[in-house]
Amino acid sequence: MTDWTVDEAIALTRKEEKDNIARLREFVRIESVSMTPARADDVMRASEWLAHELRRIGFEHVRIHETEGHPIVTADWLNAGSDVPTVLIYGHVDVQPVEPVSEWTVPPFDITERDDRLYGRGSTDDKGQLLMHLVALDALMRNGGGRLPCNFKLVVDAEEEIGSPSLLGWMKSNPELVTADFAVVSDSPMYDYNMPSIACSLRGIANLEVELRSADGDVHAGQFGGAIANAARSLSRILAALHDADGCVTVPGFYDGVPSIAREERERFACLPFDENAWMASVGALGAEGEAGFSTLERTWVRPTLEINGLFSGHIAEGTKAIVPAVATAKLSCRLVAGQDPEALQNKVAEHIAALAPANVRCMVKRLSVVPPAAIDHRSAAVQLAASSLAQAFATEVFLVRDGGAIPAVAHLKDHFSMDTLLMGFGCPDENKHGPDEWLAMLHFRKGIEALIAYWPALARTGAQ
Amino acid sequence: MTDWTVDEAIALTRKEEKDNIARLREFVRIESVSMTPARADDVMRASEWLAHELRRIGFEHVRIHETEGHPIVTADWLNAGSDVPTVLIYGHVDVQPVEPVSEWTVPPFDITERDDRLYGRGSTDDKGQLLMHLVALDALMRNGGGRLPCNFKLVVDAEEEIGSPSLLGWMKSNPELVTADFAVVSDSPMYDYNMPSIACSLRGIANLEVELRSADGDVHAGQFGGAIANAARSLSRILAALHDADGCVTVPGFYDGVPSIAREERERFACLPFDENAWMASVGALGAEGEAGFSTLERTWVRPTLEINGLFSGHIAEGTKAIVPAVATAKLSCRLVAGQDPEALQNKVAEHIAALAPANVRCMVKRLSVVPPAAIDHRSAAVQLAASSLAQAFATEVFLVRDGGAIPAVAHLKDHFSMDTLLMGFGCPDENKHGPDEWLAMLHFRKGIEALIAYWPALARTGAQ
Numbered sequence: 012m013t014d015w016t017v018d019e020a021i022a023l024t025r026k027e028e029k030d031n032i033a034r035l036r037e038f039v040r041i042e043s044v045s046m047t048p049a050r051a052d053d054v055m056r057a058s059e060w061l062a063h064e065l066r067r068i069g070f071e072h073v074r075i076h077e078t079e080g081h082p083i084v085t086a087d088w089l090n091a092g093s094d095v096p097t098v099l100i101y102g103h104v105d106v107q108p109v110e111p112v113s114e115w116t117v118p119p120f121d122i123t124e125r126d127d128r129l130y131g132r133g134s135t136d137d138k139g140q141l142l143m144h145l146v147a148l149d150a151l152m153r154n155g156g157g158r159l160p161c162n163f164k165l166v167v168d169a170e171e172e173i174g175s176p177s178l179l180g181w182m183k184s185n186p187e188l189v190t191a192d193f194a195v196v197s198d199s200p201m202y203d204y205n206m207p208s209i210a211c212s213l214r215g216i217a218n219l220e221v222e223l224r225s226a227d228g229d230v231h232a233g234q235f236g237g238a239i240a241n242a243a244r245s246l247s248r249i250l251a252a253l254h255d256a257d258g259c260v261t262v263p264g265f266y267d268g269v270p271s272i273a274r275e276e277r278e279r280f281a282c283l284p285f286d287e288n289a290w291m292a293s294v295g296a297l298g299a300e301g302e303a304g305f306s307t308l309e310r311t312w313v314r315p316t317l318e319i320n321g322l323f324s325g326h327i328a329e330g331t332k333a334i335v336p337a338v339a340t341a342k343l344s345c346r347l348v349a350g351q352d353p354e355a356l357q358n359k360v361a362e363h364i365a366a367l368a369p370a371n372v373r374c375m376v377k378r379l380s381v382v383p384p385a386a387i388d389h390r391s392a393a394v395q396l397a398a399s400s401l402a403q404a405f406a407t408e409v410f411l412v413r414d415g416g417a418i419p420a421v422a423h424l425k426d427h428f429s430m431d432t433l434l435m436g437f438g439c440p441d442e443n444k445h446g447p448d449e450w451l452a453m454l455h456f457r458k459g460i461e462a463l464i465a466y467w468p469a470l471a472r473t474g475a476q
Numbered sequence: 477m478t479d480w481t482v483d484e485a486i487a488l489t490r491k492e493e494k495d496n497i498a499r500l501r502e503f504v505r506i507e508s509v510s511m512t513p514a515r516a517d518d519v520m521r522a523s524e525w526l527a528h529e530l531r532r533i534g535f536e537h538v539r540i541h542e543t544e545g546h547p548i549v550t551a552d553w554l555n556a557g558s559d560v561p562t563v564l565i566y567g568h569v570d571v572q573p574v575e576p577v578s579e580w581t582v583p584p585f586d587i588t589e590r591d592d593r594l595y596g597r598g599s600t601d602d603k604g605q606l607l608m609h610l611v612a613l614d615a616l617m618r619n620g621g622g623r624l625p626c627n628f629k630l631v632v633d634a635e636e637e638i639g640s641p642s643l644l645g646w647m648k649s650n651p652e653l654v655t656a657d658f659a660v661v662s663d664s665p666m667y668d669y670n671m672p673s674i675a676c677s678l679r680g681i682a683n684l685e686v687e688l689r690s691a692d693g694d695v696h697a698g699q700f701g702g703a704i705a706n707a708a709r710s711l712s713r714i715l716a717a718l719h720d721a722d723g724c725v726t727v728p729g730f731y732d733g734v735p736s737i738a739r740e741e742r743e744r745f746a747c748l749p750f751d752e753n754a755w756m757a758s759v760g761a762l763g764a765e766g767e768a769g770f771s772t773l774e775r776t777w778v779r780p781t782l783e784i785n786g787l788f789s790g791h792i793a794e795g796t797k798a799i800v801p802a803v804a805t806a807k808l809s810c811r812l813v814a815g816q817d818p819e820a821l822q823n824k825v826a827e828h829i830a831a832l833a834p835a836n837v838r839c840m841v842k843r844l845s846v847v848p849p850a851a852i853d854h855r856s857a858a859v860q861l862a863a864s865s866l867a868q869a870f871a872t873e874v875f876l877v878r879d880g881g882a883i884p885a886v887a888h889l890k891d892h893f894s895m896d897t898l899l900m901g902f903g904c905p906d907e908n909k910h911g912p913d914e915w916l917a918m919l920h921f922r923k924g925i926e927a928l929i930a931y932w933p934a935l936a937r938t939g940a941q
Contacts, residue, residue: 046793046794046795046796046797047793047794047795048794107797107798108791108793108797110791110793114693114694173795173796174796200699214698216698216798218796225761225762226759226760226761227759227760228579228759228760228908228911228912228913229579229910229911229912230759230761230908230910230911231881231908231909231910231911232781232783232785232809232811232910233679233681233776233811233879233880233881233882234665234776234880234881234905234909235759235761235776236776236781236783236809236811236880237723237766237767237775237776237779237781237782237783237811238764238765238766238772238775238776239756239759239761239763239764239765239766240761240762240763240765241783241784243715243784243785243786243787243806244715244716244719244783244784246712246787247711247712247713247715247716247784247787248712248716250708250709250712250716251709251712251713251715251716251717252716254709258702291704294691294692294693294695294700294704294802295691295692295693295802296690296691296695296700296704296705296836297690297705297835297836297837297838298704298705298834298835298836299703299704299836300703300704300705300834300836301702301703301704302702307703310702310703311698311699311700311701311702311703314702316697316701316702317702318697318701318702318706318709318800319706319708319709319712319789319790319801320697320708320790320791320796320797320798320799320800320801321708321789321790321791321792321797321801322708322711322712322787322788322789322790322792322801322804323787323788323789323792324784324786324787324788325784325785325786325787325807326573326575326785326786326807327786327787327788327805327807328511328512328573328575329511329512329513330511330512330638330844331511331638331639331683331785331807331809331844331845332511332572332573332785332786332807332910333572333681333785333809333882333910334785334910334911335783335785336784336785336786336787337759337760337911339787340792341708342790342791342792342796342797344697344701344796344798346697346698346701346702369763369765370762370763371761371762371763371764371765372762373762379795379796380796414698415698415699415701416696416698416699417698417798440699443693443695443696444696444699445694445695445696445697445797445798445799446693446694446695446696446799446802447693447694448693
């Protein structure tokens with residue numbers, strides 16, 4: 012049996028850190044925005060870049076699978092034997108749009124090193140975190156004479172940022188490329204800077220779009236203003252009515268199926284080191300708000316929410332335009348928790364909005380993508396051992412947390428393959444994921460790779476799962 | 477003294493109708509959108525086109541005056557003698573933006589003849605109506621052997637659609653180019669199709685822009701949603717609170733100075749032929765709404781209003797984006813009536829919005845352009861005679877109405893030069909002014925020119941004013 016000298020592998024990645032950042036830069040420079048149809052070729056280029064990288068490291072059966080949407084990359088290395096675990100690593104090469112570009116202080120599609128951070132779209136979500144796995148496995152492979160401590164399968168999505176519409180269908184058609192003892196996903200923040208954590212739940216998402224139309228086209232504000240419906244005003248009224256004065260969502264049945272928080276968990280949350288003012292200051296927020304009776308951590312981890320993601324109506328360019336806008340649209344998204352069904356929630360919200368719309372506007376509610384929520388069993392040996400590896404690499408306590416984000420793959424693996432996922436994120440809560448100036452902490456990049464290098468040989472020593 | 481044979485001049489314009497429409501097409505093809513800085517050269521080109529046309533017709537002292545913004549074109553023909561009136565014709569060469577272009581069924585910057593209408597941006601507001609004056613005066617000039625029945629001054633603005641910011645200052649510096657017995661402006665709709673009218677008041681405008689900011693940049697909806705302020709939601713709440721359930725504006729003092737409607741005028745309005753359903757159907761509106769206790773005509777003619785002209789926040793492109801938007805903006809405009817001060821009203825609205833903003837968002841209210849309201853004495857001989865000319869050309873009754881629109885020049889002429897303005901519009905209420913598929917009725921173009929040709933010689937016969 013091959014021996015892996017963790018210290019030597021770590022020394023290798025330290026020595027090659029500049030090369031690894033250069034690799035991340037190459038990866039980030041590919042503008043793989045899955046939401047934008049015009050970027051489809053770039054999304055494919057990102058998948059090809061990854062496939063090339065996987066082959067270089069020594070993975071086998073590297074393939075780019077076509078789907079109805081963007082491609083899925085798979086690879087494996089299954090030569091470690093039947094006495095060690097088989098692990099599925101899931102990640103994604105696609106990123107969120109970078110608009111508004113004017114709010115960035117660095118080039119969005121590049122890596123800028125500043126203040127011990129790696130800035131750039133995808134630096135943390137998820138190109139950077141995915142690359143951390145590749146760097147760790149590359150180091151182990153070279154340190155181990157071309158061998159890895161465990162068996163690995165990789166499934167790399169290119170549609171995660173649009174709700175992974177092709178993934179589940181593809182997984183069901185290719186179960187042999189998916190099934191493993193458990194999955195590992197690094198696509199979430201740690202509890203805080205230098206506070207490693209493992210998450211035991213993800214929220215789901217239900218996206219909607221509302222369009223109101225009050226006339227055939229925009230009309231003159233002097234001739235019609237104040238006498239017919241204004242689509243923008245009608246929309247404002249509807250949106251304002253979606254929450255009550257206590258911050259509760261007014262949609263009937265919105266909270267159906269939401270489990271109450273166990274007293275022990277509530278107490279555990281309350282004991283976590285959490286500085287609400289610092290948390291708000293990290294994004295320049297001036298004050299917390301939300302559902303009455305819940306703390307900020309509870310609101311973001313274990314409660315469903317309804318947010319406006321975008322608003323558009325009438326004249327938004329420079330200057331003034333004397334119109335009553337005929338059309339107003341809002342993009343909305345709900346976060347839901349394990350126990351709630353995303354399609355059912357979507358229907359409730361759509362029906363409530365239609366009921367709120369006045370008779371003199373046409374109201375259309377589109378049901379967009381959904382992501383199911385996921386709960387994960389955190390008592391397994393794999394999770395406990397991951398916590399130890401993190402604690403050792405970061406030389407600090409590891410927190411068991413929940414995550415307010417959503418990753419479709421995690422729900423699909425649980426619901427359709429009975430696979431738990433180790434949610435070992437390396438981001439930061441204030442990393443500007445999805446916003447301008449997205450970043451990954453240099454410390455997390457470095458220590459995270461070290462934790463992963465320590466983890467796989469340790470996991471192998473526990474034997475087959 | 478020269479004799480003008482009205483019938484011959486009219487015959488001339490009928491014969492040359494195709495040429496005159498071709499001239500309008502040339503004029504409309506110049507994309508003179510004053511609001512868009514990138515179109516400044518086109519605005520200048522439209523002024524130059526007009527100056528060339530004025531010289532061709534035989535106007536004298538044709539000049540293009542530079543201002544801080546877009547130019548002002550002036551010309552005159554003052555050889556009719558001191559025993560006939562001197563009239564100022566005011567119009568404008570600039571137009572509103574054409575966005576959203578997708579809502580147009582014809583090329584915006586061209587003239588399309590369809591269904592006895594001339595479609596195109598500026599066809600009615602105001603290139604078409606301004607050209608009607610030139611066509612009428614050209615015909616009279618040629619019919620009269622190079623002479624006109626009255627003395628004329630022309631002042632043609634290129635900033636009317638942005639509130640004529642340079643006009644008043646320029647007028648004050650050039651009073652000799654402005655002063656006349658009265659002014660004529662054709663930049664408003666007739667009461668209805670083939671229902672000529674003269675308006676005796678215009679409303680004013682107070683424009684504002686609201687920007688709310690809830691964080692330094694857009695943040696991840698899974699990590700922050702439901703726990704910090706959402707700029708779009710905060711904005712919706714503020715906007716929804718600007719009107720009460722009765723459709724009254726809630727801004728304290730909003731209705732200060734608004735005169736109550738005289739019983740006789742109310743009765744006169746009520747007797748006007750007005751089919752509210754047809755009026756709504758003309759723009760595809762599904763139901764009237766507005767300030768309780770007032771009719772639709774009263775709401776648009778003699779009551780102040782507050783409208784949302786535009787809304788923007790977060791992600792408005794295709795697809796979904798899981799963000800809490802950090803910024804939300806709304807463009808607002810108030811229409812006010814004679815008796816109200818636009819700056820004072822602007823301040824009241826701005827202060828109320830700032831007071832409505834919650835503590836956890838930064839609220840900035842910009843005070844944009846204003847236009848004063850104007851009331852016009854309609855008992856003068858000039859107005860009475862214009863009514864007769866219209867009645868004759870259109871072979872129908874002429875209505876004395878009010879206009880919900882705003883024209884800064886009219887207020888400035890009244891307030892600073894004690895000049896009344898004959899508001900003789902040739903548009904239609906459903907002409908899509910400022911919106912997509914703007915049009916001018918072919919009948920109004922033709923009959924309006926004929927009314928003007930009949931009017932000037934008749935006015936000359938009344939002698940000096």
